[in-house]
Amino acid sequence: MTSIAMPLIEDLAANNNDKYGMLPLKFTWFEGQIAGHNPTMVKDGKRQLGMVKESGNGDKILKPAQDGKRGEREVQFYHDVFVSGMNDPSLNDLRRLLPNFFGTRKIEIEAQESLFLVLEDVTCTFSLPASIDIKIGKQTFGPDATEAKKLKEIETNPVQGTLGYRVLGYRIAEQEDNTFKKDPKWRSEENRMISAVQEFFDQAHDVHIIKEQLLEKLGHIKKVAGKRRFHMYSSSILIVYENDRNCEQNVDVRMIDFSHVHPGMGLPDDNYLFGLNRLIETIEEL
Ligand SMILES: Nc1ncnc2c1ncn2[C@@H]1O[C@H](COP(=O)(O)OP(=O)(O)OP(=O)(O)O)[C@@H](O)[C@H]1O
Numbered sequence: 001m002t003s004i005a006m007p008l009i010e011d012l013a014a015n016n017n018d019k020y021g022m023l024p025l026k027f028t029w030f031e032g033q034i035a036g037h038n039p040t041m042v043k044d045g046k047r048q049l050g051m052v053k054e055s056g057n058g059d060k061i062l063k064p065a066q067d068g069k070r071g072e073r074e075v076q077f078y079h080d081v082f083v084s085g086m087n088d089p090s091l092n093d094l095r096r097l098l099p100n101f102f103g104t105r106k107i108e109i110e111a112q113e114s115l116f117l118v119l120e121d122v123t124c125t126f127s128l129p130a131s132i133d134i135k136i137g138k139q140t141f142g143p144d145a146t147e148a149k150k151l152k153e154i155e156t157n158p159v160q161g162t163l164g165y166r167v168l169g170y171r172i173a174e175q176e177d178n179t180f181k182k183d184p185k186w187r188s189e190e191n192r193m194i195s196a197v198q199e200f201f202d203q204a205h206d207v208h209i210i211k212e213q214l215l216e217k218l219g220h221i222k223k224v225a226g227k228r229r230f231h232m233y234s235s236s237i238l239i240v241y242e243n244d245r246n247c248e249q250n251v252d253v254r255m256i257d258f259s260h261v262h263p264g265m266g267l268p269d270d271n272y273l274f275g276l277n278r279l280i281e282t283i284e285e286l
């Protein structure tokens with residue numbers, strides 16, 4: 001298989017002994033991370049945190065709350081769905097489509113308290129997880145975005161602006177190693193973006209079972225996104241299938257990344273639904 005190694009995030013996985021020397025004992029960077037903030041990135045002079053695992057807590061993953069409004073919005077969203085909205089039956093379908101939320105937690109990192117969301121690790125039930133992160137929606141910024149942010153998003157993501165989705169990367173765990181793929185050309189060439197989805201699923205041992213389960217689960221997401229409750233910008237779908245041929249072939253599909261969620265105000269989330277429908281069309285062609 002041809003794979004384009006991305007030194008940054010591969011570096012993260014290969015150095016899980018934490019070469020950045022940031023994490024307290026018992027914690028490691030999550031090796032299965034595909035995209036998003038991580039300690040290979042420095043933003044505004046500050047080294048970023050990534051997804052973290054704690055020994056003895058394998059079924060959970062810790063996601064650093066992002067700075068400012070982004071982090072506040074994501075924490076608030078999980079809180080609204082899993083805590084204050086726990087008895088709201090209209091949120092039952094949404095709850096099933098998100099990683100379970102176990103509250104927040106502060107961890108001292110480099111003499112500073114950092115806030116984390118404690119989430120279900122969606123990959124932990126798989127023997128050899130194959131995961132893909134796909135950002136959904138033509139518009140990748142919220143209604144409150146600055147002009148500079150809007151321009152940057154539009155300029156850097158031309159394919160997502162028409163196709164309605166963008167593959168951020170995929171990772172396939174194998175017996176001895178794992179394959180990570182992310183290609184900068186996906187951003188600007190629609191055919192390549194569509195091929196990225198196809199090549200990820202073509203590697204499944206039983207693509208028919210995966211496709212059938214996947215379409216059913218994407219249908220559930222479509223139903224929830226049609227409910228007019230939230231509008232989700234720059235949010236992703238994380239899809240994980242089993243790459244161990246000795247295990248049951250199945251797929252899990254979850255909505256993740258809610259730093260740009262806004263109230264739906266009774267209007268359908270057309271931006272998200274457009275991208276989701278295009279993704280469903282791509283999967284139907286498998
Ligand atoms: N619940 C989860 N279980 C397993 N892996 C997860 C989970 N949530 C996120 N990940 C992994 O972490 C990566 C980053 O997640 P996420 O998109 O939430 O982070 P982010 O830093 O907010 O990203 P962005 O910079 O795109 O806003 C995903 O690509 C996926 O590999």
Ligand SMILES: O=P(O)(O)O[C@@H]1[C@H](O)[C@H](O)[C@@H](OP(=O)(O)O)[C@H](OP(=O)(O)O)[C@H]1O
Pocket residue numbers: 070140149234259
């Ligand atoms: O894939 P890349 O090239 O790393 O691009 C980043 C990615 O699209 C993130 O999702 C986005 O954060 P948001 O989703 O929170 O907007 C970030 O914006 P930022 O530079 O404004 O943080 C981009 O730089």
